[in-house]
Amino acid sequence: MNEQLKSFLEGLDGLTLECEARRGQACSLKDLEALRVEFLGRKGKLAGAMVALAQMGPEDKPAAGKKANEIKAALTALLESRQAELEAASVQDGLAGFDPSLPGRRPAAGSLHPITLAMQEICEVLTGLGFEVVAGPEVENDWNNFEALNMPPDHPARDMQDTLYISDSIVLRTHTSPLQVRTMLSRKPPVAVIAPGKVYRRDSDLTHTPMFHQIEGLLVDKNVSMADLRGTLTAFVRQLFSANTRVRFRPSFFPFTEPSAEVDISCMLCGGEGHIKNEPCRVCKRTGWVEILGCGMVDPNVFRQVGYDPEAVTGFAFGLGVERVAMLKYGIGDLRMCFENDVRFLEQFS
Amino acid sequence: MFISLQWLREFVPYTGTVKDLADRLTMQGLEVEAILDPFEAIAKIVVGHVAERSAHPESDHLSVCTVDVGQPEMLQIVCGAPNVAKGQNVPVAMIGTTMPGGMEIKRAKLRGVESRGMICSERELGLSEEHAGIMVLPSEFKPGQLLTEALGLEREVIEVSITPNRADCLSVLGIAREAALGFGLKLTMPQLNLVEDAAAGDATKVVRIEISDGELCPVYRARVLTGATIGKSPDWLRYRLLAIGQRPISNIVDVTNYILMELGQPLHAFDRSLLKGDVIRVAPAQDGQTITTLDGQERKLLGSDLLIWDAERPVALAGVMGGGNSSISDTSSEVVLECAIFRPGTIRKTARRLALPSEASYRFERGVDQVGSLFALERAAQLMAEVSGAHVMTGIACAEPKPWADRSHIFRIDRCNALLGLDLTPEFCRTTLTGLGCGVDASDPACWQVSSPSHRLDLEREVDLFEECGRVYGLDRIPAVLPKISKSLDSVQMSDTEFGFLQGLKAWAVGAGLREAINYSFVGTDDLDRLNLPVDGRIMIANPLSEDQNVLRLEIAPGLLNNVRHNLSQGNASLRLFEVAKAFTADPTSDTSARENSRLGMLVHGSRHSQEWPWEQGEADYLDVKGLVENLLAHYRLTGPKAAADYVLEPGHPYLEPCVRVELPGKDGPVLIGRIGRVQPKIADAYHARKDIWLADLDADLLRSLSRALTPVFRSLPKFPPVRRDVTVICPATLKSQDVEAAIRELRPKQLESLALVAVYAPDAPADSSAPAERNLTFRLTYRHAERTLVDKEVDKEHGKVLAGLPQKLPVRI
């Protein structure tokens, strides 16, 4: 091997050694870039060494060229590995001040009113059973609110509801039952609807407010029976409360249903026992039952008023107080609190 | 309705517990609301025997008694009653007893003499108004016996809630019938033992009954009694009335009350010596006529009121209240005892109009047993004679223009079972119906003929009989079956209903960080006046509970503003509320006289964000509430160049300042979807708000109808890059950004894809205040060609049009 080639090759190896020795001194990417320029730049040390290559004889060129390429690759690898080290270190440094426990930039939290929560839950269960939701006016005429529902003027049944009047013939609807009338007047059977909404009575105390919410249910078809009513309500309360809720039908009276029943469900607090560890249950007042809704089979007189043939179809109707459900489900004691809209109250239902 | 068990047992041999009876009645549809002990307050009072009595050494009106209360040790009791005497049996309240008035008996010294109890008067025990002296008990009572036991006082009373259809149950007899039915017992009516005295006269000769209209009064009967002595009723009668909460008055009146409670038949006793002539007429009042009722009140009457007249004048308001001119007094001795039936609707109208509800009118307006009324009259006359020493004249003065007619209905057992979802046997149905007092003709097994008894006025139709069968069998035994709900092809999805839309709207609001409020639909007129809202269009409540709930909300704001006041008073200073509710406006063309419009109200007050780090602090302002509105409109796809809302300043709004109309483009010009604004500070003051209250009030119905028509349509994504150029416009502060934007668009730069405001800079006003305030608005214009990459030169040309054109269109510099 000639001397020129030998010194050329040694010079290249020296570059590798030097680079290896100096790369550790590069403490930043900037230092490292300077080092890269120094060794691999256009005017760098490798380029300088290559000047000698041009002057070599053709017999030496292949070996020298091969070596030069190896050295270039080796230098590049050396610098890149250092770069990786530096980058990893810099990420570490950047995370040093990262505090995962700081509060997030939380968008304002909204919430539904508990009455809406209860209402939505009830409607979801009932629409799941196949009922369709309808709506209607809150200011209602006497005919829809009373007369079509088998409560003629001067009927004692009108005493059951303390009415807020707009005029002699216009009332704030006292129940969602006028929606039964409106629906049947506008559709032919079969009809399966629920009507959620606000209703009004002239009444105010711990458990009564002059405005409250009801959900009316109505199913009219051929051969609807009270067993269907019981089945619907049983399925409903089991989904709404719990799978082991028991249902009790107590005969009662509503002018627009015959027979009529009050529906009690087994008390969810004491499990229907009436007492908890020998203490009387405050929810059911030791009866083990909680009154939850009124229902019955649509009175033939109502069918006649809306032009249905009571010999051809039968139906059931029920009316449920939403506040009652909200009180039972969420343990709200004083109903009036529901309408003060104190944000400390509202945010509990987020 | 209070029912005494003792009394009930005179009609039905029920031997079970009060609890079982209550449960059974409840499950038969007669809800027992409470089981009471009417004499609980005196349950601890015992019988004492006064063994010794001596005068008090220090007082001339006190006595010192030694009383045997059945205990080894005698009690020394100081007593102030003048009538206390050795050898008497007396009621004694021992140490530790709490008296009906709430006073606790303690060991005491009266003028130096120890007293270990109290000897009681009847008034102190709540047994009568008697308080001149202590109550003296029969000598056969045993010392130490409980007073309630010794007197045979009722300890078990049930309170039954009677539904309006069950007028027949407004009596001991009615409840006894139900108990007999429920427990399979036999009902026994009290034995009638009326002694007529021919020597006293003939009632039909001294009183003649005339009825003007049999519809108003189907029957009127009267017994005449003579020689009555008015006085206190015997103990058994008084105690029985007391047990069910009725105040005893005098023997004649007490008997009418007793029969009312026992048989459900209201009666009225006239003093015959005060009646003019020998006729009793039942006829309507004349419009404008007056009568003074026995409570001393003068009542103005209408032609629809029914009166009882003597030969000259009205003597009673039929079925409601007697007249002051003819009522029984302490000196009465001649009695005309009225027993009649009146038309329910007539009695109800009168009692309600005059606000005169009474036990009598309550029963008449629900319906009284016409056939049973004769028995009630006879039993009442018998009892009156017994308790007052009166003689009963022979005969009954009577007019019955409309005798009771049996009502008969068909009963199809198949339909009964189909409706109830049961499988009742013909035997069960027949037993039940006959048990109710119905006549059953089952000669056609599929279609019976059933007549209902006169005391069950509510059994008017076949379906009423179905209910009876179900009720007696037990509605609670009906099985649960899930119905198959038939749907029609045009059934609507939940989300397409008004309810579904409003729920979606609420869900959006919750996501936007607002809390839902629910307010009453009514507020006070003050609440509307405070907001300067018009008087026209208000819907007033005729009989409000209070003045602050007397008018329906014309807008959603009054309720939300009241929530601001409440929350601020509770120290909740930062509010982000929404409400979805109806606003009500009078509308004579509506069949309900009202127009109802669902609104979405949003209200922000106080801090924009949580006051916690890392949010920057700042008060909510116009841009916050407008941002909510813009987000909402975008949520419902009411956005983009063709649907973009206009925000137009509206001067002179009743309570908002500034007030901004939110308008959407519509087919026939802009459509007002709602308003955004700040509650005028003076008005906000009234709600104790120290910071700005920003409100948005949007028409949810309109939002629904506009958004329903919109279905998103896909557009291909752009293939070529955009070129963006900014332009900063120096303009007067009064110029709206919207106007600059519009001017840029009017210049129609080609290939302009979008335009956005990216910066607003308002330099401090120069010291020289005469110079108009200015601000800088920077817009970013995005240019893009759909089919090729734009070159700088062509963008420069288009952008140049904007730079050159703007100062010509508007008073601005670039």
Ligand SMILES: [Zn+2]
């Ligand atoms: Zn319970």
